Amino acid sequence: MSAEYPRKEVAEAHGDTKTHVDERNAHNNRHSFGERVRNSISVQSIDETTVEGQIFSMNDVDPALDKKMRLVNNAIDEIGWTGMHMKLFFLNGFGYAADSLILLLQSVTAGQAAIEFNPSLRNGLTVAAYSGMLIGALFWGLSADVIGRRFAFNVSLFSCSVFAICAGASPNWYALGAFTALAAFGSGGNLILDTTIFLEYLPGNKQWLLTLMACFWGFAPVVAAAFAWPFLSISRYNCTSHDTCTYDNNMGWRYVWYSNGALVFVLSVLRVTVIRLKETPKYLLAKGQDQEVVNTFQEIAAKYNRTCSLTFEQLDECGPIQSTYGKSRYGVSELVAHLRGLFQTKKLGLSTSLIWLSWTLIGLAYPLFYVFLPQFLETRGAQTGQGGAYYTWRNYMITNVVGIFGPVLAGFMCNWRLLGRRYTMVIGALVTMAFFFAYTAVRTPAQNIAFTCMIYFWVNVYYGTLYAYTPESLPSAHRATGNGIAVGCNRVMGLVSAFVAEYSDTATSAPIYICAALYIAMAIIAIIMPFEPYGKRSM
Secondary structure (H helix, E strand, O other): OOOOOOHHHHHHHHOOOOOHHHHHHHHHHHOOHHHHHHHHHHHHHHOOOOOOOEOOOOOOOOHHHHHHHHHHHHHHHHHOOOHHHHHHHHHHHHHHHHHHHHHHHHHHHHHHHHHHHOOOOOOHHHHHHHHHHHHHHHHHHHHHHHHOHHHHHHHHHHHHHHHHHHHOOOOOHHHHHHHHHHHHHHHHHHHHHHHHHHHOOOOHHHOOHHHHOOHHHHHHHHHHHHHHHHHHHOHHHOOOOOOOOOOOOOOHHHHHHHHHHHHHHHHHHHHHHOOOOOOOHHHHHHOOOHHHHHHHHHHHHHHOOOOOOOOHHHHHHOOOOOOOOOOOOOOHHHHHHHHHHOOOOHHHHHHHHHHHHHHHHHHHHHHHHHHHHHHHHHHOOOOOOOOOHHHHHHHHHHHHHHHHHHHHHHHHHOOOOOOHHHHHHHHHHHHHHHHHHHHOOOOOHHHHHHHHHHHHHHHHHHHHHHHHHHHHOOOHHHHHHHHHHHHHHHHHHHHHHHHHHHHOOOOOOHHHHHHHHHHHHHHHHHHHOOOOOOOOEOO
16 A cells, blocks of 8 residues: 655655755656655655554564565555465365364264264263364464464365374274364364465455455355265164164264365365465564565566565665564574564553453353253253254255355455444344344244354354454464464363363253353454454554
8 A cells, every 4th residue: 555645755765855856756757667666665664653554553662573564565565466365265265164174073973973982971072173173273373473374374284184084984982082183183273374374465455355264164064064964864874773883884974074084185285286385475574584575575476467566675674673583483482472472562462362352252152052052942842943864954054054154244344444343243243142042032943943044144244253353453473373372262162162061951041141141242342452454454
């Protein structure tokens, strides 16, 4: 984004005299368009008081970083939207899909696997999945700010596919839990990198696509259900009693893991063949590799026939960055530096804390709906669905298809000036709460599927926006760390819900009111968040 500066400031920046207007015109006539753009960018970076167009400024903490980040953002905007961004949109969306897929696979296969293995803890796969995703989010999130985005991005999804296939061959319940956790370790970590990498290449006016990309979260269950429906509904693939259940007559749940694991494997291969991803420029910038930053932009510009005016000299003139790494590249000080970097100012510290709290609350409220509400209604005589595999899978497909369009609506809402990201989350949380209360009045199958669809839709409006708001509002040098901890908070609450479901009394109405209070709290937090990314560029 370019800015209009007073002629006096431009004159002073270039050392002009009182005749600066004529000299400036002559200077521009002697130089190419690209040179004039480069000069304009250089002038903008010199003005340390200018914060317009950025979500927040790091000038008081690290002036060199702030200047360089503005130069990099200008270069990204100058190149604009390319075919590479379109590829990244779909390839990164695969990570959303894989994360959703693993949660689905353990959910739909656990019952049939339990008949075969007869475990003592029937919710063990849920515990395994959330444990793997928790460790994966923290490990890949924190390491991506140290070793780089590219390696973590490619390896995490590949490992997810391998262990998902292995899960289908599990000889017992403990092996199935271990492979589920390892698959979730890869998918949960990959989710952090998807938003981080896509954002760090996006032009400022296209950052709303980060919210839209969350539609892949709902798309995955639809695809997985298409695989699971035939395998889990045909009698010859599924046994009905532990006494007669064997490996050979209970292959349905194994086929579900094999087929979906193979699908994730194909997606992981596409990532390294369709696009040869390089390290993100903002990560390179944070590590002081200015020349590599320029080289990356020049290669993109040359490939897509775009202009890139950024030079190494411009970055070098800003001085060395001081705040983005510790004394030891791979030591404890590096980790401490990234954690400290999320709280470098009071406003940034408040934002980071509220983001983590939001993830914690939705991590508890979202599973409680699926754990408690259907059982609560059943104790009060509600007929919430027809029996049989056909109706079960039909309803599952319908609700998840509807859920896909929540992030689509959120993408348009968050790019509307009157709402922005924060008020899109407010609306998503409050409308979800309203339908949540309305769901307690369900008494028929038609009402059940209608209200479930609305809850799926509106909770994804909130969730999709939160997924995008989180990396947008974190500093790029520490973005993966902050994002990983945020999602980790979410997974901790998923673990809590699994144990609550195992040992709690589902006849009480207390969880209903707890969930309602959680959604209200999420709306309030969204209102008081200090940063609004609409119309501004991430740092």
